[in-house]
Amino acid sequence: MKKLLLLGDEAIAQGAMDAGLSGIYAYPGTPSTEIMEYVQGSKMAEERNIHRMWSANEKTAYEAALGMSYGGKRAMVCMKHVGLNVAADPFMNSAVTGINGGFLVVSADDPSMHSSQNEQDSRYYGKFANIPILEPSNQQEAYDMAYEGFTLSEKYRVPVLLRITTRLAHSRSGVKRREVLPQHSLNLPQDTKQFILLPAMARVKYRILLSNQPNFREESLHSPFNKYFDGVDKRMGIIACGLAYNYLMENFRNGSIDYPVLKICQYPMPIELLKKITDECEEVLVVEEGYPFVEELIKGLLGTGVFVKGRLDGTLPRDGELDPDLVAEIFWKGKPLPHKTPDWISRRPPMLCKGCGHIDTFLALNEALKDYGPGHVFSDIGCYTLGANPPYNAIYSCVDMGASVTMAVGAADAGLFPSACVIGDSTFTHSGMTGLLDAVNKNSPVTVIISDNQTTAMTGGQPTPGLNRLEKICEGLGVEPDHVRVMVPLKKNHDENVKILREELEYRGVSVVISRRECIQTASKKKRAAKKSKKTNT
Amino acid sequence: MKTDIILAGVGGQGILTIATAIGAAAIKKNLYLKQAEVHGMSQRGGAVQSHLRLSSRPVASDLIPRAHADLILSVEPMESLRYLSYLSEDGWLVANEEPYKNIDDYPGMETIMNEITSLPHYVLLNADQIARKLGSPRSSNIVMLGAAIPFISGLDAALMEDGIRQVFARKGEEVVEVNLQAFRAGLQISEEKIKKI
Known part of the structure; x- marks a missing residue:
């Protein structure tokens, strides 16, 4: 099949539709807006009568999507990272109720705050809610994760969080599609009390969620999105998460990297693989977009275990978006630049349009x-x-x-x-x-x-x-x-x-x-x- | 082969259209491609850029590392210089001469021109003027696209013309035709410049 040239956002939309999506719910917010816009502009969505209207805010969007899942159909809700704060109440509780039809939550983070008030890292929300998290490293994975996210969601009857960041959301690349699946038909939950979080029932449901945690880890261990690449030089091991994996590989263009590399794109983290890299290597470098989420977990508060380098010890900046140059500086001091941006260039910040x-x-x-x-x-x-x-x-x-x-x-x-x-x-x-x-x-x-x-x-x-x-x-x-x-x-x-x-x-x-x-x-x-x-x- | 391109301009000047046209052509040629765009707040009259990477092998990073761009293509003169640190030693800078002055402290044109003309490889043209002459002021970005083509290995003019047809098809034959003219006018200027060296 011919490749489609898609933004990360659009790849998610196409992947979800091909997986039999019945409804997408969202409130616009950079960098997530294009997911809904792609579905709205798609002929396939029209033919399949996929629900694709904007909601008044992220909370109403989330709850409506959960209602569609209650009806047994595959639903997706999309928002920017701070939108998940607005939807945090249904988000946390839907992890406890669980889902009926496959349920995908897309949260688009904005490190460096290109169009946002903060740069919070949605992976903490995933951990907070005790649900699986998928974090694509490229547009093809964005497509595949949306596609397979529904299967994972239905297997354990939990929402799955798909986390992307600005750079992937708004970058285009070729994407290969997969077989288009039929939509589910209306099918109410077998357990009529599943969605009633009265305390006595909520306690039971919460224990089910907790008992699934080892299963989620097992899924991460065998996930095609997580990979261990062996390397001969064990002085250092590298853990690269999501998009950051590309910035790492950009610096080893011939594809050969002497250090062992663990690529993590599905959470909760696969403990066996973490153990392997920390046992084998003298120190571990963590490269991740956003907060030092993985780094802090491995290092522990006391920092008495493995020697870990990353955003916390100043190897990488504590805040802001990563790029290939920041990663390059870890490995070698760069040559002086052949051309320099003149210092007299004026800033050109965004401004209100003429006539606004x-x-x-x-x-x-x-x-x-x-x-x-x-x-x-x-x-x-x-x-x-x-x-x-x-x-x-x-x-x-x-x-x-x-x-x-x-x-x-x-x-x-x-x-x-x-x-x-x-x-x-x-x-x-x-x-x-x-x-x-x-x-x-x-x-x-x-x-x-x-x-x-x-x-x-x-x-x-x-x-x-x-x-x-x-x-x-x-x-x-x-x-x-x-x-x-x-x-x-x-x-x-x-x-x-x-x-x-x-x-x-x-x-x-x-x-x-x-x-x-x-x-x-x-x-x-x-x-x-x-x-x-x-x-x-x- | 690989070509790393920085597209630069001011929000609303149409650099995403340039990127889309190149992208459409590259996909036809079965090249690997990554193209990072700026959406959202900066689109409101702010500085915008797009990183466009074409290669015969898979591309890792969506962003171009500094000193790696083979081409800076800018629809605005000062904006062409904002990303100069990305230009490789032998890279080309292709820029529109017509300034877009929506800020109070826009530097003197002479300062800008001196900086550009001191580069080893550059093409300067007034794309706005050319587009106006063609009766389609909005096509100045496509004039710039034409001027850039000789510096994008892996793509040729015929392929790009298909890309332009594809991008403007839904706007009607008239729009397609005037943009093809704009494209050829820009291309001609760069070809003449190359002949001289």
């Missing part, structure tokens, strides 16, 4: 607040977070999805006035609505500015769950209709918008200002599509 509605919102807000001094505006996660940069300097926080609303409430509790926040439409429906309900219930003097560009813009313009319903949602949560205001962020409306914002900022109760203008990226995309369809019609 967020700009007009920030300019109006800055003017409305100018007499109060800095520090009054909390914000959230989306394109508008760039309002933190000059020339706007308009916001003072960006912590997690929805936190702008609740932090404004807490700061108002502390006596800050006015206390305001700027949150996007999609972020608001993701996790802002419950915070607004808190504010209403205690009549908190806060102003929530929903910068509504009618799309999930930052991740590429996915649909927004509360489209054209934000006023109704806010009123439904109990905000006084007189204090749900709408403005259009355009230069010509500046004075009027400043007036609206001032009035609401000065109001000693909950107010919402919806600043609504469509994202110029999605607007121009629509315009181009309309032009094209007009052309083809005539």
